[in-house]
Amino acid sequence: MDKALLEASFKHYFDQMGYGIDWQYFTQSMQIQPVRKGEFLFQQGEKVDRLYFLHTGQVRYVSVSETGKEYTQSFAKSPRIIGSTRATIKGTKALFGIQALEDCMIISYPWHSFFDEMRQDKGFLECYCHFMEQIFILKEEKESSFVKDSAEKRYLDFCVDYPELKDKIPQQQIASYLSITPVALSRIRQRLKRT
Amino acid sequence: MDKALLEASFKHYFDQMGYGIDWQYFTQSMQIQPVRKGEFLFQQGEKVDRLYFLHTGQVRYVSVSETGKEYTQSFAKSPRIIGSTRATIKGTKALFGIQALEDCMIISYPWHSFFDEMRQDKGFLECYCHFMEQIFILKEEKESSFVKDSAEKRYLDFCVDYPELKDKIPQQQIASYLSITPVALSRIRQRLKRT
DNA sequence: AGAAGGAATTAACCCAGGTTAATTTTGAGA
DNA sequence: TCTCAAAATTAACCTGGGTTAATTCCTTCT
Numbered sequence: 001m002d003k004a005l006l007e008a009s010f011k012h013y014f015d016q017m018g019y020g021i022d023w024q025y026f027t028q029s030m031q032i033q034p035v036r037k038g039e040f041l042f043q044q045g046e047k048v049d050r051l052y053f054l055h056t057g058q059v060r061y062v063s064v065s066e067t068g069k070e071y072t073q074s075f076a077k078s079p080r081i082i083g084s085t086r087a088t089i090k091g092t093k094a095l096f097g098i099q100a101l102e103d104c105m106i107i108s109y110p111w112h113s114f115f116d117e118m119r120q121d122k123g124f125l126e127c128y129c130h131f132m133e134q135i136f137i138l139k140e141e142k143e144s145s146f147v148k149d150s151a152e153k154r155y156l157d158f159c160v161d162y163p164e165l166k167d168k169i170p171q172q173q174i175a176s177y178l179s180i181t182p183v184a185l186s187r188i189r190q191r192l193k194r195t
Numbered sequence: 196m197d198k199a200l201l202e203a204s205f206k207h208y209f210d211q212m213g214y215g216i217d218w219q220y221f222t223q224s225m226q227i228q229p230v231r232k233g234e235f236l237f238q239q240g241e242k243v244d245r246l247y248f249l250h251t252g253q254v255r256y257v258s259v260s261e262t263g264k265e266y267t268q269s270f271a272k273s274p275r276i277i278g279s280t281r282a283t284i285k286g287t288k289a290l291f292g293i294q295a296l297e298d299c300m301i302i303s304y305p306w307h308s309f310f311d312e313m314r315q316d317k318g319f320l321e322c323y324c325h326f327m328e329q330i331f332i333l334k335e336e337k338e339s340s341f342v343k344d345s346a347e348k349r350y351l352d353f354c355v356d357y358p359e360l361k362d363k364i365p366q367q368q369i370a371s372y373l374s375i376t377p378v379a380l381s382r383i384r385q386r387l388k389r390t
Numbered sequence: 391a392g393a394a395g396g397a398a399t400t401a402a403c404c405c406a407g408g409t410t411a412a413t414t415t416t417g418a419g420a
Numbered sequence: 421t422c423t424c425a426a427a428a429t430t431a432a433c434c435t436g437g438g439t440t441a442a443t444t445c446c447t448t449c450t
Binding site: 063065071073085086089095119120122125126128129132133135136137139140142143144146147148179 | 258260264266268280281284290314317320321323324327328330331332334335337338339341342343374
């Protein structure tokens with residue numbers, strides 16, 4: 001794997017947002033990490049102290065309740081920063097795990113030293129705010145669809161939002177994203193077929 | 196109303212978070228705005244271009260669906276920044292309104308000039324990131340309780356989280372926060388009484 | 391190709407919460 | 421204090437999704 005290329009991809013991701021980040025601060029050691037389909041980047045409950053950047057591939061954020069039911073919080077597609085902002089910032093355990101939906105290439109940096117250097121940089125802070133805003137808006141949209149829409153509507157929305165995943169990942173995972181059982185999803189699909 | 200006092204309260208709110216904000220940048224004209232119980236600071240669909248600070252009182256964030264059903268997204272208690280980050284940043288219409296649950300005192304500043312000055316200030320940016328993180332964490336918690344808990348559990352949690360609101364606001368509003376009908380909430384309360 | 395284990399479908403039954411509507415309680419204004 | 425409208429309760433009925441379990445359909449491994 002070409003390290004310089006990955007690093008360039010990472011920087012390009014930030015730069016294209018239009019914030020002037022001063023990369024001279026950026027001297028951290030990068031780590032390259034391939035993650036195979038089905039494997040976890042990290043599991044729920046682990047401490048996360050790195051900033052992850054998904055260079056290629058797709059992942060899902062998944063949490064498991066005490067009663068053993070899994071819930072897919074969201075999907076993410078490269079190129080993108082991934083990880084648990086919450087856990088990383090607070091230094092606590094992650095409330096969810098990140099699982100590869102296909103073979104992925106992920107690079108990472110130690111968060112604290114990264115952030116300590118980067119907080120010196122206004123461009124980075126702005127960029128970070130922007131990132132927070134984006135996932136915040138996504139969360140708001142998911143919340144509202146939860147409250148307002150039926151499971152059927154949410155499934156149809158899913159098919160539009162993630163056409164590439166619709167026939168690629170197991171239905172269980174789709175069901176857990178919609179927060180229904182696989183049985184209920186199967187019923188919905190059947191209902192849709194018949195019309 | 197003592198303008199200097201309000202301004203001090205606003206600054207104190209930021210300062211206590213421990214970020215060194217350079218208030219010399221802060222030359223914006225402040226606007227004082229009392230909002231009476233039941234009135235709206237702004238309605239869903241309005242353009243919001245001010246930064247609001249809730250000095251005293253409590254409010255709720257409420258959105259109305261196309262079918263006319265209202266949903267209470269969250270409650271906020273002074274002292275706190277309130278408003279629609281999303282709408283303010285993007286310059287779009289607010290997806291919810293803010294209604295006073297009691298007589299409130301609110302101060303505000305024009306957002307864009309405020310932010311343009313403040314983005315010069317690293318302390319402010321950090322503080323803003325921190326604010327985003329906080330509401331983000333709240334959103335995550337609400338999402339997870341939605342998926343994992345029954346309406347009854349959510350009502351009991353509400354009673355713990357907002358003891359001061361439990362007997363103060365109409366049950367309709369509590370129901371709309373739990374995302375159930377007032378009828379269902381009444382049933383739940385009755386069930387709880389009987390045990 | 392055959393075996394085995396997981397994924398999806400289908401069916402039967404249950405229950406929480408929605409809907410509608412009638413009834414009672416509450417509270418603000420005259 | 422009385423009045424009237426809005427809020428809350430209660431009842432009857434309905435529906436979507438959960439649960440369990442049996443069956444079929446893939447995959448993948450040998």
